[in-house]
Amino acid sequence: MRQLIAGNWKMHGLTAEAESIVGPLRHAGVLERDLLVCPPATQIAATVRMLAGSGVGVGGQDCHAATHGAHTGDISAPMLRDAGAQYVILGHSERRQDHGETDPQIRAKTQAAQAAGLRPIVCVGETDAERQVDRAFAVVGAQLLGSLPDSFTGGAFDGIVAYEPIWAIGTGRTATEADVAAMHLFIRSELTRRFGAAGQATLILYGGSVRPTNAAALLAVPHVGGALVGGASLKAEDFLAIARAK
Numbered sequence: 580m581r582q583l584i585a586g587n588w589k590m591h592g593l594t595a596e597a598e599s600i601v602g603p604l605r606h607a608g609v610l611e612r613d614l615l616v617c618p619p620a621t622q623i624a625a626t627v628r629m630l631a632g633s634g635v636g637v638g639g640q641d642c643h644a645a646t647h648g649a650h651t652g653d654i655s656a657p658m659l660r661d662a663g664a665q666y667v668i669l670g671h672s673e674r675r676q677d678h679g680e681t682d683p684q685i686r687a688k689t690q691a692a693q694a695a696g697l698r699p700i701v702c703v704g705e706t707d708a709e710r711q712v713d714r715a716f717a718v719v720g721a722q723l724l725g726s727l728p729d730s731f732t733g734g735a736f737d738g739i740v741a742y743e744p745i746w747a748i749g750t751g752r753t754a755t756e757a758d759v760a761a762m763h764l765f766i767r768s769e770l771t772r773r774f775g776a777a778g779q780a781t782l783i784l785y786g787g788s789v790r791p792t793n794a795a796a797l798l799a800v801p802h803v804g805g806a807l808v809g810g811a812s813l814k815a816e817d818f819l820a821i822a823r824a825k
């Protein structure tokens with residue numbers, strides 16, 4: 580299965596910056612991995628236009644669980660779809676922390692995304708303190724159970740899971756290959772137990788200080804289906820170096 584390199588721009592990307600990131604991606608040529616950019620909501624429609632015909636996907640960074648309504652400042656999954664997005668990141672640790680998002684809320688958003696025809700990228704990951712006391716697997720297991728819907732109309736969960744240990748996000752401290760291998764194997768077994776063959780095929784991305792220098796090693800770990808890249812996705816050169824890493 581082809582690996583996916585997804586860029587989470589977070590709260591970065593004025594028009595000029597978005598153009599400088601996206602421009603080189605349009606002319607990247609043939610790659611062995613798929614590319615996805617998730618700009619802030621204000622740049623989604625323009626990014627979709629700039630990337631038309633390039634094969635590079637576009638996604639949102641969050642959505643509301645409802646399709647529409649009195650929710651000032653929120654954006655629904657059908658709105659993202661309408662703007663041309665194909666994916667949406669859900670349950671990122673920054674949303675869990677900054678906005679107090681809970682597993683049941685993330686599960687509802689995941690169902691809303693699937694119903695709107697978006698592929699959800701559901702994020703899970705433990706804090707440093709939880710890892711120190713050997714709770715990493717318990718925490719991630721509970722997040723998977725709580726955040727992923729059992730099924731949705733028409734079939735099993737067809738989204739993507741991203742393992743992002745919180746202590747590795749934006750810190751330059753990457754998880755060791757052994758830690759990534761153990762957690763991705765655990766996530767794979769949980770997904771297979773719940774979703775059967777669909778769980779075997781689910782892409783499991785690693786995120787947390789992925790850089791051009793460590794990408795090849797991380798992407799070679801079994802059950803790593805790609806990367807969710809923050810800081811390094813803001814420079815087209817670095818993002819493409821990650822996508823090409825061997």
Ligand code: 13P
Pocket residue numbers: 587671743747748749750751786787788789807808809810811
């Ligand atoms: P960094 O790559 O900046 O560590 O961010 C990872 C992340 O949170 C991607 O969603």
